[in-house]
Amino acid sequence: MELLSGADMIARFLQDEGVEHIYGYPGGAVLHIYDALFRQDKVKHILVRHEQAAVHMADGYARATGKAGVVLVTSGPGATNTVTGIATAFMDSIPMVVLCGQVPSALIGEDAFQETDMIGVSRPVVKHNLTVRHPEEIPVILKKAFYIASTGRPGPVVVDIPKDMTTPNERWKYEYPKKVKLRSYSPAMRGHSGQIKKAADMLLAAKRPVIYAGGGVILGRASDKLIELARMLNFPVTNTLMGLGCYPATDRQSLGMLGMHGSYEANMVMHHADLILAVGARFDDRVTNAVDKFCPGARIVHIDIDPASISKTVEVDVPIVGPVDSVLKEMIALIKESKEEVDAEALASWWAQIDEWKAFHGGRYVTDDTEKIKPQQVIEALYRVTGGDAYVTSDVGQHQMFAAQYYKFDKPNRWINSGGLGTMGFGLPAAMGIKLNFPDEEVVCVTGEGSIQMNIQELSTCSQYNLPLKIVNINNQSLGMVRQWQDMNYESRHAQSYMKSLPDFIKLAEAYGHVGLKVERLEDLEPALKKAFAMKDKLVFLDIYVDPYEHVYPMQIARGSMKDMWLSKNERT
Amino acid sequence: MRRIISVLLENEPGALSRVVGLFSQRNYNIETLTVAATEDPTLSRMTVTTRGSDKVIEQITKQLNKLIEVVKLVDLTDGAHIERELMLIKVKASGAQRDEIKRTTDIFRGQVVDVTGSVYTVQLTGDSDKLDAFIQAIGTACVLEVVRTGVSGIARGEKVLSI
Numbered sequence: 001m002e003l004l005s006g007a008d009m010i011a012r013f014l015q016d017e018g019v020e021h022i023y024g025y026p027g028g029a030v031l032h033i034y035d036a037l038f039r040q041d042k043v044k045h046i047l048v049r050h051e052q053a054a055v056h057m058a059d060g061y062a063r064a065t066g067k068a069g070v071v072l073v074t075s076g077p078g079a080t081n082t083v084t085g086i087a088t089a090f091m092d093s094i095p096m097v098v099l100c101g102q103v104p105s106a107l108i109g110e111d112a113f114q115e116t117d118m119i120g121v122s123r124p125v126v127k128h129n130l131t132v133r134h135p136e137e138i139p140v141i142l143k144k145a146f147y148i149a150s151t152g153r154p155g156p157v158v159v160d161i162p163k164d165m166t167t168p169n170e171r172w173k174y175e176y177p178k179k180v181k182l183r184s185y186s187p188a189m190r191g192h193s194g195q196i197k198k199a200a201d202m203l204l205a206a207k208r209p210v211i212y213a214g215g216g217v218i219l220g221r222a223s224d225k226l227i228e229l230a231r232m233l234n235f236p237v238t239n240t241l242m243g244l245g246c247y248p249a250t251d252r253q254s255l256g257m258l259g260m261h262g263s264y265e266a267n268m269v270m271h272h273a274d275l276i277l278a279v280g281a282r283f284d285d286r287v288t289n290a291v292d293k294f295c296p297g298a299r300i301v302h303i304d305i306d307p308a309s310i311s312k313t314v315e316v317d318v319p320i321v322g323p324v325d326s327v328l329k330e331m332i333a334l335i336k337e338s339k340e341e342v343d344a345e346a347l348a349s350w351w352a353q354i355d356e357w358k359a360f361h362g363g364r365y366v367t368d369d370t371e372k373i374k375p376q377q378v379i380e381a382l383y384r385v386t387g388g389d390a391y392v393t394s395d396v397g398q399h400q401m402f403a404a405q406y407y408k409f410d411k412p413n414r415w416i417n418s419g420g421l422g423t424m425g426f427g428l429p430a431a432m433g434i435k436l437n438f439p440d441e442e443v444v445c446v447t448g449e450g451s452i453q454m455n456i457q458e459l460s461t462c463s464q465y466n467l468p469l470k471i472v473n474i475n476n477q478s479l480g481m482v483r484q485w486q487d488m489n490y491e492s493r494h495a496q497s498y499m500k501s502l503p504d505f506i507k508l509a510e511a512y513g514h515v516g517l518k519v520e521r522l523e524d525l526e527p528a529l530k531k532a533f534a535m536k537d538k539l540v541f542l543d544i545y546v547d548p549y550e551h552v553y554p555m556q557i558a559r560g561s562m563k564d565m566w567l568s569k570n571e572r573t
Numbered sequence: 574m575r576r577i578i579s580v581l582l583e584n585e586p587g588a589l590s591r592v593v594g595l596f597s598q599r600n601y602n603i604e605t606l607t608v609a610a611t612e613d614p615t616l617s618r619m620t621v622t623t624r625g626s627d628k629v630i631e632q633i634t635k636q637l638n639k640l641i642e643v644v645k646l647v648d649l650t651d652g653a654h655i656e657r658e659l660m661l662i663k664v665k666a667s668g669a670q671r672d673e674i675k676r677t678t679d680i681f682r683g684q685v686v687d688v689t690g691s692v693y694t695v696q697l698t699g700d701s702d703k704l705d706a707f708i709q710a711i712g713t714a715c716v717l718e719v720v721r722t723g724v725s726g727i728a729r730g731e732k733v734l735s736i
C-alpha cells in the first residue's frame with residue numbers, strides 16, 4: 001500500500017474518482033493541497049476570480065453532465081464566498097463536492113486568522129457536511145462525500161479540511177475506497193409496486209389527464225421513459241422551469257412551462273385536469289399559486305425520490321417514492337400489459353379543448369414599435385440562429401423567463417438556470433463550466449445588465465482558459481423583473497430598479513480580450529447573432545438594447561388559482 | 574397535537590446541532606429534547622417532543638429521516654408508550670409549609686433529596702403532566718428553582734427501536 005500525505009491523498013483520490021476539473025481559489029489553509037495538485041497533471045484546476053463563480057462553474061458542469069462538480073477553496077472568506085453557490089445547488093438538488101480549507105485543528109475555536117465555522121455556516125444549505133479529523137480518513141470521507149452528493153436526491157456536500165490534515169511530511173496509507181456504506185443512508189432503489197399499479201389504473205381511467213414533469217426527470221435521467229409513457233397514452237405534458245427539455249418542447253403533446261410565468265394552455269390544462277401525474281416535481285409555490293385553489297378537480301399521482309417532497313405543500317392521492325426512471329419503466333410495463341385502455345373519446349375532446357387554449361394565446365406579445373427590439377424577439381432569434389441546439393444558461397429576471405418561454409428545448413440538460421434560489425450572477429460561470437467540458441458545443445449565457453454584473457469579473461477567467469462562449473445581454477437598462485412588480489403592485493414607483501451608470505459593455509469585453517457587439521435595432525439583431533456564432537473561437541458579448549417597458553406574460557395573479565393570469569398589461573383571465 | 578419522536582442517530586460531533594438546526598430552519602417547534610449515548614456507544618438516542626398538525630408532524634419525521642446521521646426514528650405517540658421526565662425542584666419550606674410540602678411530595682411519589690432549615694429539594698419523575706401538576710399543587714409562590722430533563726420515551730411491549 002502507498003504512503004501519501006493528506007494533501008497528496010486528496011489529489012490522488014480526485015484522480016481515482018475520475019475528476020477532470022476542479023474549480024477554485026487558493027489561500028493559506030489549502031496551500032498543501034494546491035502544492036499536491038501542482039505536482040500532478042491529471043486533475044486540472046481552474047482558477048476563477050471569485051469563489052462564488054467556482055461553485056457555479058462546478059454547478060453548470062453538474063447540470064449538463066449529471067456528475068458531481070468539485071470545488072476547492074480556502075478557509076474563512078474563501079469558504080463563505082461559496083455559500084450563495086452552495087445554496088443555489090442545494091435548492092435545485094445539484095450534485096457537488098466543496099472542499100474547504102480550515103485552520104489547523106489546534107486553533108479551531110480560537111478565532112484564528114481566517115477561521116469560520118463552515119460546517120455551521122453551510123449546514124442549512126447542504127445535503128450533508130463532513131469534517132476530516134484524521135488524515136487517514138481522507139479517502140473514505142471523500143468517497144462518502146461523492147456518494148452522498150450524487151445518489152438519492154442529489155445535493156451539495158461540504159468537506160471541511162483543517163490544515164494539519166494535509167501536512168506534507170506526515171504520510172499515511174492510501175487506498176481508493178471503491179464503495180462506501182452508510183447504515184443511516186439508503187436512498188430508495190425502487191417504487192412500491194402496489195402504488196405503481198394503482199397509479200397505472202388511474203392513468204388509464206383518466207378523462208382529462210396531464211403530466212407535470214420537473215427537474216427530477218432530468219436528474220434521474222428518465223427523459224426517455226417520460227416520452228415513452230406520454231406518447232403511449234397520448235397525454236399532454238407540461239414542464240416546470242427546472243424540467244424544461246425533459247419532454248421535447250416542439251412536440252405536439254408539449255404544453256410548455258407551467259406556473260407563475262407558464263403558458264396559458266399549461267395553466268389552463270392543470271386547472272381543469274381530473275388527473276395529474278407529477279414526476280420529479282415538487283409543487284413549488286412558483287408553480288401552484290394558492291395551494292387551496294390548486295387544481296380543484298384533480299386526483300394526483302406523485303413520483304419522487306424524496307419522501308419529504310410528497311404532500312409537503314399539496315396533498316397527493318397516490319405517492320410513489322422511488323427513482324423516476326425505474327418507476328416509469330414499471331408503470332409503462334403495467335400499462336402495456338393492462339386489459340384496460342385509455343378513454344380515447346374523452347381524450348379526443350380533451351385535446352380539442354387544449355388546442356383551443358393553445359390557439360387562443362400561443363405565446364403572443366405586442367410588437368407595435370418596429371424599431372425597438374422586444375426581449376422575446378431576441379430569444380426567438382437566438383433559437384433560430386442556434387438551431388435550438390445550444391446549451392443555454394441564464395441569470396435571473398425577465399430575460400430568464402423569456403428564455404424559458406421562447407427557447408424551445410428538445411433535449412434534457414441543455415437549459416441551465418437557478419430555479420429554486422434564483423441567483424443573479426449564476427449564468428456566466430455556469431456557462432463557463434459547460435463550455436470547458438463541452439468545447440465543441442455552442443454555449444450561450446442569456447443575461448441582463450443587472451445580473452451579468454454580479455460575476456462579470458469571470459470574463460478574465462474566460463480569457464485565461466479560452467472559453468469562447470456567447471453572452472446575450474438583454475439590456476433593458478433596468479432590473480426588469482423588479483420593475484415589473486413595481487409597475488403591477490406599487491403604482492410604478494421604481495424604487496432602486498434602475499441601472500444607472502451602466503458600463504460600456506463593449507469596451508469592457510474588449511478590455512478582457514473578448515469581442516463586444518452592440519445591437520440597437522431589430523434589423524441588426526439576427527445578423528449580429530449570426531456574426532457572433534460564426535466567431536467560433538471568440539467569446540462574444542452581445543449587448544442588445546431592448547424595450548425597457550416590456551413585462552413578462554402570462555403572469556399568475558397572486559393568491560389565485562392556476563388559471564388566474566394576466567395575459568398582457570390590460571387583459572386577464 | 575403533542576408528539577414524542579424518538580430518534581436513533583450516529584453518536585458523532587455535529588449530529589445534534591443538525592437536528593436542532595432543522596427545527597429552527599423549518600420553523601418547527603421543540604418543546605423538550607433529551608439525548609445521550611446508548612448501550613452501543615456509536616449510537617445516540619434522542620427524544621424530541623413537539624407540537625403541530627398531522628401534516629407538520631409528517632414533515633418533521635420525513636425531514637429528520639433525511640438527515641444523513643439519523644439512523645432510525647419512530648413517532649412514539651402513534652402507539653402505546655411510556656413517557657418519563659425527571660424534575661429537581663427547590664422549594665421554600667419553613668414552619669407549617671414543611672409538612673405540607675412533604676405530604677404533597679409523598680402523594681406524588683417524589684423524594685426530598687436535600688434539606689436545609691428553610692429549603693427542600695424534591696426529586697420527582699413521571700410524565701410531563703404529573704410534574705406540572707406537582708408545581709400547581711405546591712403553588713408557584715414557594716418555588717425557588719426548577720430543573721427538568723425533558724421527556725424520555727420508549728414504546729410499550731415488544732416493539733424496540735434499534736438497528
Ligand SMILES: Cc1ncc(C[n+]2csc(CCOP(=O)(O)OP(=O)(O)O)c2C)c(N)n1
Pocket residue numbers: 395396397398399400422423424425447448449450451452474476478479480481482
Ligand atoms: C443575488 C440576487 N439579488 C437580488 C435578486 C432579486 N431580483 C430578481 S430579478 C432582479 C432583476 C434582474 O435584473 P436584470 O439582470 O437586468 O434582468 P431583467 O429582469 O432586467 O431581465 C432582481 C434584482 C436576485 N434574484 N438575486
Ligand SMILES: [Mg+2]
Pocket residue numbers: 397448449450474475476477478479480
Ligand atoms: Mg435588466
